[in-house]
Amino acid sequence: MTHQMNQTNFVEILILGFENLREYKIPLFLFLLIIYTCTCIENLLIIFLVNKSPHLHSPMYFLISNLLFCELVYTTNLVPLMLHDLLLGRGVISYLGCVIQLNVLGGVSNVKAFLLTFMSYDRYLAIFKPLRYSTLISNRLCLYVIILFWLISFLSVAVVFYLLINLKFCGPVSIDHFYCDYTTLISIACSDISVLMIYVLVISTTLTLGPCLLIILSYVFIIVAILRIKSSSGRQKAFSTCSSHLMAVTLYFGTLFGLYVMPRSSHYLQLYKGLSFVYFAVTPLLNPIIYTLRNRDIHKAMKMTISKVKQYCTTKVH
Template sequence: MTHQKNQTLAAEILIVGFEYLIAYRIPYFLFLLVIYTLTCFENLLVIFLVNKSPHLHSPMYFLISNLLFVGFVYTANLVPRMLHDLLSGRGVFSLLGCIIQLNVMGGVSNVESLLLTLMSYDRFLAICHPLRYSALMHTRLCLYLVIGFWLISSVIVAAICYFLIKVEFCGPVRINHFHCDFNTLILFACSDIAPLMFLTIVVSTILCATPFVAVVLSYTFIIMAILKIKSSKGRKKAFSTCSSHLVVSAIYFAIIFTLYVVPRSNNYFQVYKAMSFFYLYIIPLITPIIYTLRNQDFQKALQTTMSEMKQHVINVHF
């Protein structure tokens, strides 16, 4: 869509999503700062435990730590700037700064989608082909795949960035959101955006639809395999190994489809902002909890680490 009201090329972009909260900016700032601090602590703690604890050196926990790292990068890209803008009441971005933020968002989102797919395949092998699991899935293979995911995502981001930089935007550009938003920014384009839109549609379709189908198929086979287990204890144990990832995947794809697939209505942008806020703040906060709350391996690793730290403090003092 081309913005025709003002043909002056935009040099900066205004983020005005916090203007309606200006009267309550201090309480909101403190609330969001606490959530962000807890999120960083949780994610980094789990990543630390996975790397430090030998009994967590398995493909499943390696992939969990990478998924949490992606969430940490996503929030670190957006939240500090959002907190600054919340205090000031609005944000002012250069066009280049907005494009960089958008591409970091897109890059880590691509990796997250691919990681969720690989984690579903990991659980599929563990439950449906347990005897072949160690031969088909190991940490070194996961490392190579994760590196591949980042490389693929980087190439995609570079291509989108190339076309996005070539687009001219007519000002004033006001984005009613908490951060730079592609769907809103593109409304102010006053040059040809056909190549950019074609590329983004193709990438979005491949990196959203394909992982979704793969996850659904994986869990279809997993559920069928679990139902064939005769003992209720065996079924419960098998389901517990994949229930956390199933919950995280369901939340992720539900939000993605709500944001990009559900038809637009009169209050679309309010829903869009609310869901984006949930994805940005709440998902990274609850994901480590979902994976570790009832996980005995993580609890054991945490207890061991706390005991070692306590012993270290005692040794230092005495």
């Protein structure tokens, strides 16, 4: 069997993509291009505003800008290649490129889960200990914590990278998805995948379920703290400080949980693809909207920036 195995470095993977929607490839391409363009503009704009507006230099906005940076990396890792494959009807990617794509997805997903957890803690402190908030959390502390998150995530996916890059395949490799789906990939490998499966199960459970449970615990304390506030206006103000984050958490973990529990049989494949599309392409589009729709500080920063641009243009004209 060994002599029939392809050398991993020379394996090319056929990505079938939206093969059953070939007649709609132009509308799909335009739809995805609009989503990706809007996603990039939204995320980059908010990151720029947080960086340039002094009144947004607070831990909450620092964490939000880092989360949106993750969203930008996340969607850029997938969508440009999806756009390319849509035009061709199907795509081909090298095995190394596939493994890199998978590890970027996994690494950024870990950091996003960590950030959402730390943001829950930030909201807990803002509501539960408002007087000590500025002494308990700062931008410098957030920076150190985020660096730690990236290090943990890098180390966890580095092991996955090593295990994946050493897999062997016995013949042509094709994946009926629009990206390198991990489950499909390992199911068609010829070499022993037991170590890889156990490691990924432990890591994904620890780094996904762990943060999810911590977030739930944080919101239990937050709800208790809000209910203790006597005035209705005070309760409403306290809830508004964490409602955006709660929506983002629900969207992220709800979609992710749906992907985990959905059967991978052929009967549910199109539904699985659709949910994956929402998770990978639509969520990065919605998060900036969720965090800015009712945020007065962001609106103020945007108005100030527009005013400065108008002033600059007027000065240039004259």
